[in-house]
Amino acid sequence: MPDLAIAPDFPLDSLNTFRIPARARRYLRVDEPGQVAAALADPALAALPRLVLGGGSNLLFTRDFDGLVLHMALAGRAVIGEEHGHTLVRAAAGENWHDFVQWTLAQGLGGLENLSLIPGTVGAAPIQNIGAYGAEIKDVFHALTLFDPDSGAQRVLRGIDCRFGYRDSIFKHADGARLIVLDVTFALPTAWQPNLRYAELAQALAGVDAPTARQVSDAVIAIRRRKLPDPAVIGNAGSFFKNPVVAGEQCARLLESFPNLVHHRQPDGSEKLAAGWLIDQCGWKGRNLGAAGVYPQQALVLVNNGGASGADVVALARAIQRDVYERYGVQLEPEPVFI
């Protein structure tokens, strides 16, 4: 029987990158997969509302959590084989994402470098199909192992079963929300090619002949350090809103009134609008509402300037949503999970 050191009334302030004060009624640090099954075999614990917590970098606590927090600290990573021109690498859910990316590069394996420096854990990466600089994990995803609380058993999900979309997957919908990711396997191409689709990244490497995966990672890290606040210094959860996707006709109508609108055509003819641009145009960049604010260098990032509550951040987010809707008729959808 694995050790179940369940802590009552546990502070979560240092376990979320927004640094919002909140407490959990019950808390368990999960260091081995058997602890999840053992905890949920206890009827009293299984009956509680449950939050699976990774690095807390995509969450906004709006209140204390009156339930059980399972804090995923499962560790371990390995090269597990070769398949159809790909090297398979597996990491446990609690591994730090960026450390894992750097470890794959140290093994001489490219494929994850565009996703360098994204905070959080490996286990959370599939939840919103993390993406940055022209890449998403769905591009290199192979499979994951999960614990299904309903059956009490583990199972494996392949990419197709995960229903990956833009910042979306099965885990964000009713039929997948209860599933707990234990480890993730990636298929990294043996014949690696740099992905320089993202203009700013291509520009950063313009002088480099045949850049290596390590050089791409270093360039991504440099760009991110320049543009994004470090959560260790200023509380935030990265991009606070998804880039809204609108019909081609709606985009065309908007362009008549706002010719500088930043938009990117999608393969299906819809248009992805730059949420940061919309927020900036509404005058929110660098503005504060109480202790919460909009990061001066990047309007898509909301920050805790010190002492903000979840309610402060929600009030700011609502004010921004209202202004963007009134001006552009576009509804911004938050990216972090509200608890």
Ligand SMILES: Cc1cc2nc3c(=O)[nH]c(=O)nc-3n(C[C@H](O)[C@H](O)[C@H](O)COP(=O)(O)OP(=O)(O)OC[C@H]3O[C@@H](n4cnc5c(N)ncnc54)[C@H](O)[C@@H]3O)c2cc1C
């Ligand atoms: C400065 C900054 C920059 C960022 N940049 C990016 C970016 O470029 N691209 C991007 O996509 N995201 C970005 N993010 C958001 C965030 O880093 C990612 O969403 C990350 O994957 C969250 O990982 P986490 O471990 O912190 O998850 P958490 O915040 O702990 O959890 C997020 C969600 O996943 C669920 N979850 C976590 N672990 C598991 C598990 N093992 N099994 C089941 N469910 C689980 C939680 O219940 C919750 O619903 C950024 C955040 C910050 C602070």
